[in-house]
Amino acid sequence: MxxxxxxxxxxxxxxxxxxxxxxxxxxxxxxxxxxxxxxxxxxxxxxxxxxxxxxxxxxxxxxxxxxxxxxxxxxxETTVVVAPKDHLVAAVDEVTVEDLADEIVLHPLDDSLDWERLPGRPAIERPATTADAVELVAAGIGVLLVPQSLARLHHRKDLTYRPVTDAPVSxxxxxxxxxxxxxxxxxxxxxxRGRTVNSSRGPAPAAAEPKRKPAAGNSGKPSAGKAGAPAAGGARKPQRKGSGSPKGAPKGAAKRGRPRKRS
The missing domain is CATH 3.40.190.10 (Periplasmic binding protein-like II)
Structure with a gap:
């Protein structure tokens, strides 16, 4: 091929x-x-x-x-802190970085948050992945700050998460x-980006054929005086029976009457 x-x-x-x-x-x-x-x-x-x-x-x-x-x-994405369900953060709706000052905050090697200064206390070792860090949180080793979609991705029944209002976002x-x-x-x-099929970047729709304009003086109605069409002023009157020239007579010939009987 x-x-x-x-x-x-x-x-x-x-x-x-x-x-x-x-x-x-x-x-x-x-x-x-x-x-x-x-x-x-x-x-x-x-x-x-x-x-x-x-x-x-x-x-x-x-x-x-x-x-x-x-x-x-x-x-x-909103940044959240992942913690065990019996942790103090589970009792509030949201927390700040300062609220986590005394916590061991896990910092995995694949962390996607751009920290100027890591919050809390550092763990002895950095987990290799976010998934590994979640396992450590479940074991009670510390807490973890991640984008909310990652908290949902690694959701466990024994863990919960809360927004961190002043943390970097992803x-x-x-x-x-x-x-x-x-x-x-x-x-x-x-x-x-949400463009539709008919947008400028999508396939161009077929152009509609323009309507043809009638020629000048042609209104689409039959004109007076045309062959087979009635003349202006109405329909032609039918000829009276017996009137006009007899069949076969030369054009313009007058009709002859009966000859008078001689006396």
Missing amino acids: TGSDVPPSFRLAYVPGVTPAKWVRIWNERLPGVPLTLTGVSTDEAAGILRERGADAAFLRLPVDRTDLSAIPLYT GVALSWREDTTTDLVEQFIGIV
């Missing part, structure tokens, strides 16, 4: 916490002949897989180095290589 014979496809990577199902569904409706392949990657791997051409586009967490990558910020963006902005990438950007 040659390169031109290979059917087109679209490869989409996404980091934990991002749910691309809605956009994938729209893609499948609009481009049923182009399969979309999903690849889950860690937060740290997302930019690298784009640079290595392992994906055409990716949902990743900001910030991202835009030296060779384009990115469209989509939304930001932004999610759609990103791709600047030098590979293909038509398929543009199609996916349009889907994510």
Whole structure:
């Protein structure tokens, strides 16, 4: 199979916490002949897989180095603290970073929050992943600050979470290589941005055929004086029976009467 014979496809990577199902569904409706392949990657791997051409586009967490990558910020997430259900934070609706000053705050290696200064007290070791940190929280080792979608992703019945009002937030963006902005990438950007099929970036709708204007002086009604049409002023009067020239007589000949009987 040659390169031109290979059917087109679209490869989409996404980091934990991002749910691309809605956009994938729209893609499948609009481009049923182009399969979309999903690849889950860690937060740290997302930019690298784009640079290595392992994906055409990716949902990743900001910030991202835009030296060779384009990115469209989509939304930001609330940061929450994950703690055991019997922890003090479970008794309030929200907390501040200062409220966690005496807590051991776990800081996984794949943390996506941009901290200037870590809150609370550091743990002896950093967990490798957020999933590992959640297990430590369940074991009573400390608490964990993450974007809300990650707290939902790793939800457990014995844990809860509360918003942290003054913590850094995590932004999610759609990103791709600047030098590979293909038509398929543009199609996916349009889907994510909510463009409709008939938008300027989508397929152009068929133009309606313009109505033909009637020629000058032609109103669409039969004109007076045309063959087979009645003359102006109404319908023609029918000829009286026996009037006019006899059949076969020369045109213009007068009608002859009966000869008079001679006396």
